[in-house]
Amino acid sequence: MQIAGKTALITGASRGIGRAIAVEFARQGAKQILLWARNREALNAVAEEIRAIGSQATPIVCDLLHIEQVSIAVAQAWRDYGPIDILVNCAGIAHQQWFCHAHPRKLQEEVGVNFLGLLTVTRLLARRMMKQRQGLIVNVSSLMGKLAAPTMATYSATKFAIVGLTQALRAELEPYNIKVLALLPSLTDTDMVKSQRHFRWVQSHRAEEVARALVRGIERETPEILVGWQAQLADLLHRLLPQMAEQLVRFAAPNCPAPQTEVLN
Ligand SMILES: NC(=O)c1ccc[n+]([C@@H]2O[C@H](COP(=O)([O-])OP(=O)(O)OC[C@H]3O[C@@H](n4cnc5c(N)ncnc54)[C@H](OP(=O)(O)O)[C@@H]3O)[C@@H](O)[C@H]2O)c1
Numbered sequence: 434m435q436i437a438g439k440t441a442l443i444t445g446a447s448r449g450i451g452r453a454i455a456v457e458f459a460r461q462g463a464k465q466i467l468l469w470a471r472n473r474e475a476l477n478a479v480a481e482e483i484r485a486i487g488s489q490a491t492p493i494v495c496d497l498l499h500i501e502q503v504s505i506a507v508a509q510a511w512r513d514y515g516p517i518d519i520l521v522n523c524a525g526i527a528h529q530q531w532f533c534h535a536h537p538r539k540l541q542e543e544v545g546v547n548f549l550g551l552l553t554v555t556r557l558l559a560r561r562m563m564k565q566r567q568g569l570i571v572n573v574s575s576l577m578g579k580l581a582a583p584t585m586a587t588y589s590a591t592k593f594a595i596v597g598l599t600q601a602l603r604a605e606l607e608p609y610n611i612k613v614l615a616l617l618p619s620l621t622d623t624d625m626v627k628s629q630r631h632f633r634w635v636q637s638h639r640a641e642e643v644a645r646a647l648v649r650g651i652e653r654e655t656p657e658i659l660v661g662w663q664a665q666l667a668d669l670l671h672r673l674l675p676q677m678a679e680q681l682v683r684f685a686a687p688n689c690p691a692p693q694t695e696v697l698n
Pocket residue numbers: 444445446447448449450451469470471472473475495496497498523524525526527546573574575576617618619620621622623624625626
């Protein structure tokens with residue numbers, strides 16, 4: 434699908450990878466970009482940047498954890514700016530911690546934003562796209578949606594879920610001429626990873642590189658878009674020698690001290 438002339442809705446567009454995708458879509462000639470996140474000020478700044486490139490931009494301030502608000506925001510966006518041709522589900526959060534030490538609220542928040550929020554937006558927009566008999570849905574997963582890692586159990590689980598959802602929807606929505614792709618970035622230099630302990634030997638990418646990889650992937654209709662040679666290699670190794678890949682991930686995992694059982698509550 435061509436991005437030029439299209440209307441796109443991008444969640445997580447206030448910063449990081451979502452912001453970079455919005456700017457890249459404007460460079461590709463998108464007509465209208467709907468920018469979704471919670472931080473109004475940050476969204477306004479991205480909208481200004483996009484208008485300066487030549488596309489129309491509209492902020493949508495909405496928390497993905499509030500499902501009723503999400504339904505209203507999608508309905509209003511379609512009514513005021515639709516039809517929406519492209520949905521990019523990019524919003525996400527990551528809490529790096531040992532699973533058994535994580536507060537249940539943190540686990541629910543990760544699942545709520547990364548997966549339940551994505552499910553809700555996707556379902557509401559896919560139903561409308563089906564009536565148009567055209568559309569593109571990009572779900573942002575992660576290399577951790579292929580290779581799970583210690584300290585990232587819940588995050589990895591949400592990203593695996595996104596890969597599964599994407600695969601199933603690709604088949605379900607094909608008769609309606611709706612393409613469904615997954616973007617699987619690896620380590621990218623954004624706010625998300627600033628406070629995290631990084632995995633050894635992993636090369637960091639810039640958000641702009643990820644956005645350009647997405648545009649290439651959309652042009653080629655690549656079902657799962659991996660970013661960078663390390664991700665390609667890790668994915669190949671995992672498919673050919675899964676146990677070896679798992680051992681390597683354990684070895685590369687950050688040297689967090691294993692928590693003591695006496696502090697478990
Ligand atoms: N950075 C990496 O290394 C990396 C690697 C692989 C995959 N990814 C994936 O790429 C996506 C973008 O990550 P990033 O690195 O760009 O992270 P980021 O810089 O922290 O940006 C996260 C975005 O999600 C939005 N967001 C968070 N909680 C939200 C909520 N409750 N409701 C609505 N919007 C919410 C944030 O906006 P507000 O705070 O304004 O709401 C922000 O725009 C995520 O899905 C992430 O899992 C990232």
